Amino acid sequence: MHLSTRRRRLAGGLAFITATALALTGCSPIGADGGTSDSSDPIRIGATIPLSGTLAGFGSFLQWGYQHAVDEVNAAGGIMIDGTAREVELTLVDDKSDPNEVTSSIKTLISSTKVDALLGSCTPDLVNPGAVVADSQGVPFVAECTPIEVFKSVKEWTYAWDIFFSVADQAVAPFEALEANGIETNKQVFILHDNGPDGQAIGNEIWPVVAAEQGYTVAGNIEFPADNTDFSAAIQKAKESGADIVLISSITPAAISIRKQMAAIGWTPKVIVAEKGAEPVQFAEALGDLADGIIVGAYWDPSFGYPGAEELKDAFESETGLTSSQHIADSYTAAMVLMDAIAAAGSLDKDEINDAIGETDGIYAVGPVKFDDEHAAKIPVVSSQWQDGVPIIVWPTEQATGDFLFPVP
Amino acid sequence: MNSIDPVGLANTVLGGALLGGLIALSAVGLSLVLGVMKLVNLMHGQIVVLGAYVAFYLAAFWGISPLLALPIVFVLGFAFTAPVQRFILAPVAKHGEEAGLLTTFALAIILENLFIRFFSGDSRSLDTAFSRETLAIGPINLPTIYLIGFAISLTVCLAVWMLVTRTSFGRSLRASSEDPISAAIVGIHVSRVRWGTFALNGGLASMGGVLIALCFSFTPSSGSEYLLTAFAIIVLGGLGNIMGTFVGGIALGVIQSLGAYFMGDGYRTFVGLVMLIILLAIAPNGILKRRRSL
Numbered sequence: 001m002h003l004s005t006r007r008r009r010l011a012g013g014l015a016f017i018t019a020t021a022l023a024l025t026g027c028s029p030i031g032a033d034g035g036t037s038d039s040s041d042p043i044r045i046g047a048t049i050p051l052s053g054t055l056a057g058f059g060s061f062l063q064w065g066y067q068h069a070v071d072e073v074n075a076a077g078g079i080m081i082d083g084t085a086r087e088v089e090l091t092l093v094d095d096k097s098d099p100n101e102v103t104s105s106i107k108t109l110i111s112s113t114k115v116d117a118l119l120g121s122c123t124p125d126l127v128n129p130g131a132v133v134a135d136s137q138g139v140p141f142v143a144e145c146t147p148i149e150v151f152k153s154v155k156e157w158t159y160a161w162d163i164f165f166s167v168a169d170q171a172v173a174p175f176e177a178l179e180a181n182g183i184e185t186n187k188q189v190f191i192l193h194d195n196g197p198d199g200q201a202i203g204n205e206i207w208p209v210v211a212a213e214q215g216y217t218v219a220g221n222i223e224f225p226a227d228n229t230d231f232s233a234a235i236q237k238a239k240e241s242g243a244d245i246v247l248i249s250s251i252t253p254a255a256i257s258i259r260k261q262m263a264a265i266g267w268t269p270k271v272i273v274a275e276k277g278a279e280p281v282q283f284a285e286a287l288g289d290l291a292d293g294i295i296v297g298a299y300w301d302p303s304f305g306y307p308g309a310e311e312l313k314d315a316f317e318s319e320t321g322l323t324s325s326q327h328i329a330d331s332y333t334a335a336m337v338l339m340d341a342i343a344a345a346g347s348l349d350k351d352e353i354n355d356a357i358g359e360t361d362g363i364y365a366v367g368p369v370k371f372d373d374e375h376a377a378k379i380p381v382v383s384s385q386w387q388d389g390v391p392i393i394v395w396p397t398e399q400a401t402g403d404f405l406f407p408v409p
Numbered sequence: 410m411n412s413i414d415p416v417g418l419a420n421t422v423l424g425g426a427l428l429g430g431l432i433a434l435s436a437v438g439l440s441l442v443l444g445v446m447k448l449v450n451l452m453h454g455q456i457v458v459l460g461a462y463v464a465f466y467l468a469a470f471w472g473i474s475p476l477l478a479l480p481i482v483f484v485l486g487f488a489f490t491a492p493v494q495r496f497i498l499a500p501v502a503k504h505g506e507e508a509g510l511l512t513t514f515a516l517a518i519i520l521e522n523l524f525i526r527f528f529s530g531d532s533r534s535l536d537t538a539f540s541r542e543t544l545a546i547g548p549i550n551l552p553t554i555y556l557i558g559f560a561i562s563l564t565v566c567l568a569v570w571m572l573v574t575r576t577s578f579g580r581s582l583r584a585s586s587e588d589p590i591s592a593a594i595v596g597i598h599v600s601r602v603r604w605g606t607f608a609l610n611g612g613l614a615s616m617g618g619v620l621i622a623l624c625f626s627f628t629p630s631s632g633s634e635y636l637l638t639a640f641a642i643i644v645l646g647g648l649g650n651i652m653g654t655f656v657g658g659i660a661l662g663v664i665q666s667l668g669a670y671f672m673g674d675g676y677r678t679f680v681g682l683v684m685l686i687i688l689l690a691i692a693p694n695g696i697l698k699r700r701r702s703l
Contacts, residue, residue, distance in 0.1 A: 053630050055534060056531060229625045230632065230677060233673075235419050264624070265552055280531075286532055287534065
């Protein structure tokens with residue numbers, strides 16, 4: 001009897017802890033309620049986003065961009081479907097920066113939440129798995145935040161679409177920025193890149209070719225696991241190489257650690273380019289003035305003058321009290337493109353929505369959006385540089401919002 | 410592979426040794442808990458991360474330097490983990506080792522998600538004036554923060570070693586570790602010793618988290634990685650062996666640095682774990698115990 005009571009207590013205790021853990025990990029989609037579809041139902045749009053894990057730096061901006069777009073559409077009366085105005089219901093699930101979580105959550109959003117269409121997560125690691133599931137199940141899926149070549153290389157898409165920049169353009173941009181700003185170096189670059197899909201594409205294939213085309217020599221190229229933390233040996237090798245320029249492609253925690261460890265061994269290359277990881281504002285917040293001078297590919301600034309861009313930045317900063325990021329523009333645009341397509345279709349038939357997405361041809365907050373035959377809409381790339389915690393556009397010179405900082409202080 | 414630069418290699422190995430010694434502080438408590446309580450504490454990594462967050466917010470809100478905050482972090486880490494042991498782990502410990510292990514696993518998930526809920530998923534980092542300084546010894550350049558962290562870790566490890574070997578609490582701790590039933594018979598309050606050991610682990614792990622965050626970045630999800638590193642260190646150094654843990658940290662740092670230098674950073678963890686397996690085959694009780702036996 002005593003043993004039985006103890007077991008019950010143990011089981012009860014463990015059940016409580018397990019239940020709490022499950023509740024905290026958010027195993028159910030936020031606001032998911034399944035249900036059938038009739039004319040009074042909302043239009044259901046779902047997405048997974050990285051609100052935790054190594055890519056969390058992007059997630060909060062995507063969350064805001066998607067939600068802001070949906071709120072705007074609902075405030076304007078929703079979307080007319082078969083002659084009836086219907087509200088849009090957005091279901092966002094934290095994918096924890098885990099591709100497996102993306103796959104299972106997208107399946108749940110389709111089968112249980114019964115979404116009419118989907119939006120993407122961020123980076124190829126998280127976008128591609130979701131796109132594959134959506135494509136195979138015939139659910140329209142509009143993504144951003146994944147370079148178009150990497151997206152196109154996965155498969156021939158039917159229901160998945162991508163609005164983002166070209167990694168080839170991104171690779172060329174820092175060289176163009178150096179040239180346009182008359183920066184003189186020893187023309188030697190050292191490449192440090194992670195082993196993610198985009199890291200391998202830019203680090204192993206694109207940067208070496210582009211560097212040679214631009215008259216630069218690759219003094220070394222080191223690949224590391226995406227979640228690596230200690231880069232001291234790689235940085236030592238880069239220092240030994242004598243290269244003036246270091247090109248980095250990594251996630252944010254790695255980019256922060258690399259810059260800190262460069263400082264710790266007392267080495268500052270004249271030029272540091274840190275793609276992907278240096279994009280979120282948390283990169284500059286974590287590093288303080290160590291972020292100054294670091295170049296990162298960009299695609300949006302409110303000063304570019306696209307419709308609604310300034311208002312978007314102002315809305316984000318007034319609502320959150322945080323510094324805005326370019327990711328609010330592409331996420332907002334992706335959601336708007338999808339909802340415009342639903343409105344154009346005037347129906348929740350997935351094939352009709354999909355056809356309407358393909359017909360998109362307009363200028364949105366992030367810039368012009370028109371999909372090519374491979375379901376990708378290319379956004380022009382610019383180069384930005386962190387200066388005093390703010391990303392300053394330094395190339396193209398006609399779009400520059402400040403002077404080029406050289407060398408890295 | 411490129412030609413070997415002796416100075417670069419020396420910089421890498423010495424830096425690895427210092428960093429390994431620094432990280433060892435985060436593993437000492439885990440070794441004690443495993444040795445005394447026979448508990449595989451799967452929430453250890455989250456306690457390390459908790460220490461980093463405490464120091465981060467002490468710096469952000471009160472401007473307290475992370476190094477000066479170490480005693481505060483220790484106290485808060487101790488105070489946080491003491492009730493966890495008393496009210497959660499002690500009751501389930503009666504039901505076998507698996508219950509404790511599963512409970513710490515659940516607590517690890519809860520803690521990680523609480524970090525996300527309260528601190529966001531953003532990457533953070535700690536900074537001091539020393540983080541950007543380098544100490545030049547001839548051609549060798551050593552990061553000042555590594556040296557400071559190494560010295561702090563060594564000092565704390567020595568203090569813990571003194572506590573374990575020269576105090577009555579230490580005698581009780583060792584007795585409870587060797588034979589808890591006999592220890593209880595001779596009047597040692599074993600449950601109190603376990604409580605103190607787990608809370609001490611909390612304080613030490615939290616301090617270790619501060620030192621790690623001074624060198625790297627951290628996120629709410631960083632705990633599992635720190636747990637793996639700590640396990641490798643304590644296995645290398647010998648379970649329950651305080652100074653063995655410190656030496657184990659240095660050894661792991663050197664092994665990983667050599668692997669990273671010659672094979673690339675992608676092989677850092679791989680080389681470290683392969684060498685760990687080889688060393689364990691030769692010295693299954695850890696480096697120092699093997700040496701003593703010779």
